[in-house]
Amino acid sequence: MARHDAQNWHVCSKMIGLLCLAASILLQHGVSGQRVKVEPEVLSYPGQTVNLRCAFTDATGIQLTMVTWIYEPKDGDRINIAVFHPNFDPNYPDSPVKGRVSFTPSPPNLASPSIEISNVRMTDEGKYICEYATYPRGNEQGITYLVMLAKPQNSASIVTVEAGTKPVVVARCESVDGRPAAQISWVTTANGNATTVSKPGANNTVTMISEYRMVPTAADNGKDLSCVVAHRTQVKPESFPLKLAVQYAPEVTVVGYDNNWYVGRTHVVLTCLASGNPAPLTAQWKTMSGEMPDTVQITDNVLKVLKVDDTVNTTFVCEVKNRIGTGKDQVTVFVRDTRLPEKGATTGSIIGAIIGIIILLVIIGTAIAMYRKHRNNKLNGDGPPKYKPPPPKKTTSSASRQLNTSYAPVTEDRPLPDQYYTTRSAEPVTDLDAYHDDDENGEDVREHYHSAAPSGWDDPGNNEVPPPYMRTDSDPQDYHQGPNVKRGESFVSPAMFV
Known part of the structure; x- marks a missing residue:
């Protein structure tokens, strides 16, 4: 077990050592790349002077020995173009830029040995390397691309x-x-594709040629087609709008025949419509029989029949030519003895309009009738009552009921002919027990209004003018009421004076 652990530890230690070595190499390379500071890319037009800057950012613990500028074209070998050693004068070996390259500032120093190239040419494009010879680290460099x-x-x-x-x-x-x-790109609705090729231009430039290809048809003539060119020197892409030019033989159509040419009809016309590229010049009319009827007049692309007869019972042909080819169309005329019934093209719309007008008039008439009826009802007072009449009150058979306690009592000396009675008041009430019994004393004047009172009379309690037979405090005239009649003796309602 201990031996196995020892083997594992040995393998792990080797791997750790390799990782540390790789990390140190990468770190050294990264630090080295960062020490020489240059511009990644420089742009220039022909004839200008460009400045290629270079500097060693941190020389602590490092001795700078010499600096060399190297030119590497896109296709070719490296060439030394400028060399500087502190103990010697700057040197410019033979190169494509000799006589146009120099250190700046002058005299140069190892800390910032920048160079400038005057009157640059298109062939000067490529990679420029600023390389330091140092001790003890060796050579370190930075790369600038001149575009x-x-x-x-x-x-x-x-x-x-x-x-x-x-x-x-x-x-x-x-x-x-x-x-x-x-x-180069293309923008169009036409069905085609583009092919683009490049070829060398003058003074190390490039020429791009793009062609748009398609199967041309008559329908493609006049369609929009745009060429769009994008380049680094342009602020925005440049667009060239075009229109397709497709030449085709004339396409001909004859119009004007309505299948209703009858004997005796006058002034019927056939028109020959044609399109083509190039535009057709003239139209030629002829018949399948070979002879043109005498009643026919031809003016350019219009054929007019002055009067229809059996001679125009033929086939008319219109033929149009241009440089590309010939196009034609024909119409076969059938002459009828009598005219066909004319079908009103707007019969349906007329019927619909009439029906719509009738419906509109009905609606308007109904609205006017309802309005007049409503107005008449208001003027005649035939509407529903404006108030809810109070229920009748129960009284005893011995008690006399008066219209108003404030009225002057009726004296027996007053002759009866002065009293008038009416039977148009409310109907008699037979079930008096269904109403309240506690209000016999101190009843208000409103108790004398019955449910059958004429419509439009409101309760005096609503501050409206009382009926003529009622007395108010401001009326000095005395009104008399009819004689008191017991309910058990008569069902006639109290009298109303006229």
């Missing part, structure tokens, strides 16, 4: 084609002498 820019000349054009069955180039787009290469 040369050249704004391309962009253009797009349409290619006129004929309708067919095979794919052909219908549009072309170019981005000439750009650096780096431009990106």
